[in-house]
Amino acid sequence: MIASKFEFRSPKDVEEAVRLYREFEGEAVYLSGGTDLVPRMKLGLEKPKVVIDLKRIASLTTVEDQGDWIRIGALARIFDLKQNDIVRGEFPALEASLEGTSCESLQMRGTIGGNLLQNSRCLFYNQSEFWRRSKGFCLKMGGESCNAVPGAKTCFANYCSDNATALCTLSAEIELSGPDGTRRVNLEGLYSNKAERPFEIQPGEILTAIFLPKMRSVGGYEKLRVRGAIDYPLLGVAFSFVDGTGKLAVGAVGPRPYVVEIKQPFRDTVGEAVETVLKQVKPVGNTVLDPDYRKQMIPVLAGRLVNKVMEGAK
């Protein structure tokens, strides 16, 4: 049951959606597929008075070839996108991460925009109100310190978007429209590096599209999870190779994907790239596998992935 009552609105265009947001400023949330939002509302992590549904805004669902760029509407569904010819032809890392996202029934509801803007996760945070109240609120709930690492003053929740990791290797840009107009930024610029509030996004801003430079890439995505489907990543590693340069990204072990450029020959440089990432990540015991193990798997998955991709490219 969703404990808090809310109003439901279905605007037909972005302007109306933003206007509604401003009308109910501070009490409204946007809804796409709802596969991240609704579980949060059920747990009482989110108690909006108004839910603004973006699914009726047709212009947000399409994939367009704009010449130099491919524009992916933020409301495109994961399931449709993974079967899209452009995605399959040009962006294999993305195709693989889409395929690895949760399971097909959720892919049919979940959108790419919602996927990028899903909140960060922690076993001590994604719990019911009773659970959280009895344990004592953590940083991400407005408390004094972390519950996963008792006493810590940093939040260690993991940002678990599979597709953000892949998109980072493809030099994606995103478009945001809000009360102050429209802006376009690098996907990497979306992240605040603070797990408790992972995004640099202004109140009321709608993610309208994702842009990918139209350049054929080779690439792939490796996902660590316990079961063959449904599970969020415990670690995600993406690699794309475009026009002589490789990009490696590591996700689900912190508040954002960690991205490193690597030069050929990869055999020599991938280790260094992984080192750069290892210096930045601090996995803790806030998800189901041992944190040291998750860290240990970064070089393993990265090495395998780069080899596999480059073998395939030969």
Add this chain to the structure above:
Amino acid sequence: MDREYTIIGTRMTRTDSLAKVTGRASFTADLKLPRMLCAKVLRSPHPHAKILNIDTSKALRLPGVRAVVTAADAHGVKWGVFRYTQDHPMIAVDRVRYVGEDVAGVAAVDEETAMEALDLIQVDYEPLPAVFDPEEAMKEGAPLIHEEYPNNVNIHVHIEVGKVDEAFARAHLVREDTFHAPGEAYSTLEPYAVVASYANGYLDLWVPNAGPHVRAKALSNLLKMPLNKVRVRRINVGGHFGSRSEVSPGDLVTSLLAIKSGCPVKLVLTREENATCTRQVHDIKATIKTGVNKDGTITAKEFRVVYDGGAYSSTGPIATSIPYYVYEEAYRFPNVRYDGYRVITNKGIRGMYGCHGRAFLGGNEMQLDMIARELGMDPMEIRIKNGLKVGEETATKSVIISGGLEEPIRLAAAKANWAERRAGLKEGEGIGMGCVAVMCGFPMGFRSGSACYVKLNDDGQATIVTGICDTGMGNESMAIQIASEVLGIPVEDINLVNADTEATNLDPGAYSQAASFVGGNAVKRACEEAKRQILSFAAAKMNHPVEDLDLKDRTVVSKTDPLKKMPMRWIVREAFFQGKPIAATGAYMPKIDFQREWVKNPYGQMAGTYSFGCSVAQVTVDRETGQIRVPYFVAAHDCGNPINTMAVEGQMEGSVLQAGVAVLAEETRWSQGWLLNPDLLEYKVPLACDMPEIEPVIVRSNDPEGPFGAKEGGLTTRMNAYSAVVCAAHNALGVPLNEFPLTPDRVLKALNAAKSGGES
């Protein structure tokens, strides 16, 4: 070939399947009664605390609230399966012992109001020091959770047979290993729910249960009501696996709310409450010592097993014993010492589980493989050598009347091409075998037996009335099939009235593997008596010798003269005419030694019969990531004789998931007294895509006591599938794997430990 039976042994679509797969079957949460209220429970936010005061006055003043109950409304009776384990008040009186313990209940006109009322109940607590680890809890100076259990040891089961120390001293080889597995969740798809209605002094209850008669008895005690006034009604149950065996706190809360408000009340637990506030599975640490001769004969066994019992006793002594019993029922132990300790901690309540004892069973079987390797024996050979045979006794003196371990092992091995498969393994592949034998029923006093009534209706159809309870495994269909076979009428001619304490007679319930063996036997006997009555009327009416008559296709037929026959309904009507309607009773009481007791006297005949089973699993292991996959699985189960072949195979396949694949992933995770994964996302029940190719092998030992030779439908797989997988992983990796489940992080840790220790 002539079939021995008409419908027994066929692959019949279960009688309950259509309603379930089309969503038309109703479960407790679907029930709607006029004026029904919604219940919610206020739960302890502390793992351990004194309750200083409870003030419900504000909640009672909230419009829409119809009743609030606390321990003050209960009768001071505590629950426990045995007199010596009655320690659980079901609604906390002056102390809470786990997060989520029931403190008060509210019944209101709707869910929102009930939830709002919970916030208005003021409880003053004084937190107490808590303890979460059973080994810590046993130490001197640990917080004492119940005054009556020194060192928090709730149950100590001690079994001693033969001369254990001498046998170890003489053994050719002795190994000692410790295995640990955290608790599991039952993960029933149906979250717990209760509907209670009280009128004219009678309390009616619909609740997922595995035995209505045992449930009603427990509630009549807790409510201090006469047993005949507490009526547990039949309802579909969405999964059980041990979790629905015992009375639950929600039963008491909902009953009290119904009595107090005068309205029917429904309580539906959330997924989280289902995980934390109904029963869970024990965390187990097993130290296993085995001594063998040069030829692999087991000469001595010694066990020290510590069970994390959570806050209360529940099935305490049974849970503390079963893993050992299902092992001694499979293998010959001339000298054995077992010490099982169930320890109280400040965690949720725990009960029996269909796959109870993963660390113990998987540990024993992996250790047996280590021993076999040192002796240069094949794992199959050492198992056959030590397996019990018909006519032998278990260490604690139960006679095996059918089956034996050898046949399931041989059939499983044959199906899997054991020798060739083993020889052909590639790097990173392994194959393993796990065995177990399981009791069909166990001592429950006069409740160990079952009784059935059958009446023939004027259209020639039958109504059978039995206490048999179906929690999803197909027991109802089984009862109907047995009646159909005996009475010679199709299943659609049989009405079943079951699992309703007002209408049905005693039955042990859907646990202890007694449903077919005990309940099915009673159905068979009742129908046989009805058949005798029909045939004796028919003999007179048809003027034909009774010995030559039989029932087939709704007809009384001659066994020798195909022209001699008469519709059965004519006979039934004739019986009504004569004022002697066809009605019969049948009962079955298994041959058990009722002097046997779990703690005081753990010796004597435990059950009427035993089923035997062997599983074989093949795994692949990724040595770099530690990830294990199970591509292939063979399960051989001696069910005596399958009543419904498809239903038995279904149970075996479900068991491969629930034990075999689950041993790679399933575990409850805790942060002190808080369960970190009370859901189905972070508690990793294997998915369809994780499942292996499964080859079920049905072994027929044709039990002399069981109905049509039947024993039970698949529990050996549920208790040995773990072992097959962990043995296969051990076979692939060659290092001890002492920590379950075999998640990739644990596997890598074990590999690294072996590397630095240089041992295998």
